[in-house]
Amino acid sequence: MCLVFVCGEDERVVSRQPAPGACPYCRGMIQAMDVESQWNFCFLPLYSKTKRRYYCTMCTRKLVLQ
Template sequence: MCLVFVCDEDERVVLTQPAPGACPYCGGMIQAMNVQSQWRFCFLPLYSRTKRKYYCTICARRLVVQFRNG
C-alpha cells in the first residue's frame, strides 16, 4: 500500500510599491511587496494568505521590520 500526499504552495506578487526609509546594509531604496500564498492539496485550495514583505532594490536582501512599543 502506497500513500502519497500531493501538496503545493503557490506564491505570487499582488502589489509592489516603494516604502519609506533606506536599506541598513547598502543605503538603497526599500520596496514593499504584497505576496499572496495559497496552499493546495490535490489541486484544491485549502488556505490563502497575503503577506507584506520588504526588499532592498540594490542588494536584494529581504528586510525584517521590528516594531518597538514605548
C-alpha cells in the same frame, strides 16, 4: 499500498510600491511587496493569506521590521 500526498504552496506578487526609508546594509531604496500565498492539497486550495514583505532593490536582501 502506496499513499502519496500531493501538496504545495503557490506564491504570487499582487502589488509593489516604494517604501519610505533606506536599506541599513547598502543605503538602497526599499520596496514593499504584497505576496499572496496559497496552500494546495491535491490541487484543491486549502488556505490563502496575503503578506507584506520588504526588499532592498540594490542588494536584494529581505528586510524584517522590528
